[in-house]
Amino acid sequence: MVIKGGNISSSFNYPFQTEVPLNIVSTILLNGDCIFLFSNQSAEYVGYLYFSILNANGSIITFDEFVVVYDNTYTYLMYSINSFTDNTFLIVWSTSGKDYVEKTFARYYNADGTQINTNSTSNNVNCSVYIDNSNSNAYIDNSNSNISNSTNYNSNASDFSSQTQAESGKKYIVINYSLFKAIVALGSVIDFIMLILNLYLIYRKCFRGQKHHTTVITQKSNS
C-alpha cells in the first residue's frame, strides 16, 4: 500500500527540457530523512543542481534547495551524495570546461540542509563519493578520470587533506571529515569571542552612561 507519495521537484519555475532526465541520486540519513539530489538543464543549456529533503514521516520539508548553476562553459555535470552518521551529508559534483579541465567540488551540509562549508575544489577527479564513518573520511572515486596519468592531479583545497590509492587501479581524493568539523568548530569559537566582545562593549557603554548620569546629579546637589 502506498502510504505517501508526491513530487521530489515540484517547484521548478523554469521550463524542463524534454527528454533531459533529472538523474536523481539520494541518500538516507540515520534520522530517517532522505536527501534527493538532482539536476535540470534548460533549453539554453543552463544546468542547475538542487536537493530536496524528505523527512522520516514521508513529507518533503525542503523543496529544490539550490546548490549550483553551471552554463555552457561546462560540458557536463556529474554529481553524487552521501551521508555521515551524525546526519550531515556531503554533495560532490564534477564539471568539465571547454578547456577539458575537470574540476570536482564538494560541499558539506547539516541535516536540515544548511550549508556548513564553502565550496572545495580539486582538479581532475571524477565524481562518486564513498563515506567511511569508521575513520571519518570521504573518498571521491577518481577511477573514471579522463586524465591518463591520474597521479598528476593536485589537491588544491585545504580540506582535501590527502590523496591515496585505496584500491588497485583506482585513485581517490580523501576528504578528512575531522578537519571539516575542526573548521566549523573554529568558526563557532570566533563567533563566540565576537559575541563576548560585543556584550562587553555594550556593557561598557551602559556603565559609562550611568557614571556620567551620577556625576550630573552630584553637581546639582552641590549647587
Next chain:
Amino acid sequence: MEDAIIAQYDNYYSDASPSPLTVGLELNNGNLFFVYIYGSDVVYIIYDSFANKIITNVTIINTDIAKNVDGYNNPFLHLLLNGNILIQYEAHNNGGFYSIIDQNGY
C-alpha cells in the same frame, strides 16, 4: 532454484527504452521487493523467497502519474529505517517523484 520472472511484457515499448526497468532489494523479513517501470506504469512486486512466488503485485496510482504522458524511468529503492520502502523515479519531462510503500506491501 530456477530463475523467476518478475515482469514480462510484450515489446510495445521496446523501441523507446529498455523495459521493464526493474530494481529490487531484500526486505527485513527475507522477502524480495521489486519495482519495475513499464511506460507509464510503476509497479511493485513482493516476492516470497521461501515459497518462490509473487505474493503482491500492485500498480502505484496517484495524481502525479496522471499528469505524465511520456512514462517514467530511472527507478531506485531505499529500505527505510522503519522497514517501509521508498521508491524514487522520474518522468521523462515532468520531474521526480517518490512513493513510500508499507513494509507489508498490502
